[in-house]
Amino acid sequence: MSEPGRSGFVMHRPGSPAATAQDEPPPAEDAELPGDAVVDLAEVRSRAGVGEVLAELDRDLVGLAPVKRRVEEIAALLLVDRTRERFGIRAARPNLHMSFTGNPGTGKTTVALRMAELLKRLGYLRRGHLVAVTRDDLVGQYVGHTAPKTAEVVKRAMGGVLFVDEAYYLYRAENERDYGQEAIEILLQVMENNRDDLVVVFAGYADRMDDFFASNPGLSSRVAHHLAFPDYTVAELERIGQLMVSALGYELSGAARAVFREYLELRVRRPRFANARSVRNAVERARLRQANRLVREGAADRARLVRIEPEDFLASTVFADRMSTVEGTG
Numbered sequence: 001m002s003e004p005g006r007s008g009f010v011m012h013r014p015g016s017p018a019a020t021a022q023d024e025p026p027p028a029e030d031a032e033l034p035g036d037a038v039v040d041l042a043e044v045r046s047r048a049g050v051g052e053v054l055a056e057l058d059r060d061l062v063g064l065a066p067v068k069r070r071v072e073e074i075a076a077l078l079l080v081d082r083t084r085e086r087f088g089i090r091a092a093r094p095n096l097h098m099s100f101t102g103n104p105g106t107g108k109t110t111v112a113l114r115m116a117e118l119l120k121r122l123g124y125l126r127r128g129h130l131v132a133v134t135r136d137d138l139v140g141q142y143v144g145h146t147a148p149k150t151a152e153v154v155k156r157a158m159g160g161v162l163f164v165d166e167a168y169y170l171y172r173a174e175n176e177r178d179y180g181q182e183a184i185e186i187l188l189q190v191m192e193n194n195r196d197d198l199v200v201v202f203a204g205y206a207d208r209m210d211d212f213f214a215s216n217p218g219l220s221s222r223v224a225h226h227l228a229f230p231d232y233t234v235a236e237l238e239r240i241g242q243l244m245v246s247a248l249g250y251e252l253s254g255a256a257r258a259v260f261r262e263y264l265e266l267r268v269r270r271p272r273f274a275n276a277r278s279v280r281n282a283v284e285r286a287r288l289r290q291a292n293r294l295v296r297e298g299a300a301d302r303a304r305l306v307r308i309e310p311e312d313f314l315a316s317t318v319f320a321d322r323m324s325t326v327e328g329t330g
Contacts, residue, residue, distance in 0.1 A: 033086045044083065049121045050075050057114045061107045062243070063236040070227050071115060078122045095224035096124065096199045097191055099213070101206040102229025105275030108203045109163060111227070116161040119199060126197065127159030135169040138183040146179040150186045158197050167202035168212035184216060191222045232275050237264045241279045245308065248287070252308050259310040266318045286312040 033039070045051060054072055061068075074096075081094060096119065100108040113130045120128025133153055140146040154162065164170070164187075170180040191200050202209065202219075206228065213220040232240065238261050245252055252260060260282075267278060289312040294300045313319070 032088055037087070039083050039086070041079065041083065045075075045079055048079065050079065050118065053114055053118045053121060056117075057111065060110050060114065062239045063232055064107055064111075064229065067107070067111060067227050067229055070225070071111065071118070074115075074225060075118055075122065078119070078124060082123060093124075093196055095195065095222065097195070097223045098199070098201045098225040098227060099209060099223050100201055100203040100227050100229060101209045103205065103231055103273075103275060105277035105279075106229035106231065107276065108229055109165070111229075112161055112163045112201050112203075115201075116199070119161070125160055125199065129157075129160035130163055131157040131160060132163040132165060134165050135180060135183075138164075138187075139170065139178075139180050141179075143179075146182045147186065150183045154186070154190050154194075154198070158194070161199045161201055163201045163203060166204045168204050168208040171212055171215050173215065184219065188216075188218050188222065231268075234261065234264050234268060237268070237275070237279050240276050241283055244280060244283045248283070250287070250290075250306050250308050253310070255310045256308050256313065259313045263313050263316060263318055270318065282313070282316070285316065289313075289315050 054068070054075070057068060057071065078094065081091065084091070098115075100111065102108060109130075109132060112132075116125065116128045116130045119125040131153065137153055138146070138150045140149050170184050172178040172180055187200060190198060202212070202223065204212070213223070238257075241260060241264070242252065242257075263282060264279070267273060267282070286308050290308050293309075293311065294304060
């Protein structure tokens with residue numbers, strides 16, 4: 001029988017009784033283990049707080065099961081790699097640069113934020129913060145302007161995650177004198193030379209990100225993890241909306257729930273749909289209409305102040321367009 005130490009590692013020594021915490025203190029977290037030691041990975045995972053971060057990710061985002069599963073797999077790989085090091089199994093630090101592809105409002109920035117926290121807890125990042133940028137933050141407008149801009153962004157991101165949204169705008173093939181290529185070259189150097197202190201995540205639409213990586217093989221070879229973010233289903237969007245409404249201190253009446261779902265079924269088929277962002281916009285507009293309706297009515301109790309009704313959604317242009325289509329074909 002063996003006794004688990006406070007560090008979460010269970011020590012087995014053939015030919016002798018298992019040592020207790022009083023007999024032999026558990027080794028330090030970074031101390032090398034003998035080859036016959038057994039590690040309780042569940043305890044190590046718990047002590048690192050991996051479960052907490054994954055639970056927060058699950059609370060933050062509805063759906064996205066493939067993305068959450070991939071994040072958990074990356075966490076497991078890193079945890080095992082750290083444990084292998086304790087047995088003297090040395091290997092190069094894993095490549096953690098990533099690509100997030102998907103439509104707007106699918107949670108890419110939120111996942112990057114949780115990934116930064118996860119990497120800090122596992123000892124792969126010293127700060128674990130997120131710096132989100134676009135082309136405008138990296139690329140200058142004249143000769144000699146891009147390098148210092150990009151260097152300043154990289155400096156702020158060191159020890160954490162640099163999230164480059166709509167990364168394909170860095171490369172403009174039609175303009176040979178565009179300064180975006182200079183920013184890309186600097187990022188390539190940093191991704192290679194500072195991989196122990198910075199993780200870079202490139203994000204954007206899937207088809208355009210494919211072209212972006214194809215334009216620069218050096219970028220593609222430095223990105224190890226590609227996560228595809230699917231669009232939300234109507235049921236998931238409905239759940240997201242209900243969570244947003246609740247977080248704002250409102251509730252949907254039974255009739256409003258039915259109208260809200262109908263709204264979503266229509267909205268997903270319209271141009272510029274942005275998943276959770278579009279849902280948030282719909283909720284905010286419903287709040288405005290509810291407030292305007294209550295002021296017109298002139299009196300309100302608590303129940304009416306927190307309740308959103310069908311008419312607060314029905315005034316949407318989505319329904320107006322539907323009605324005009326019906327009238328036009330009638």
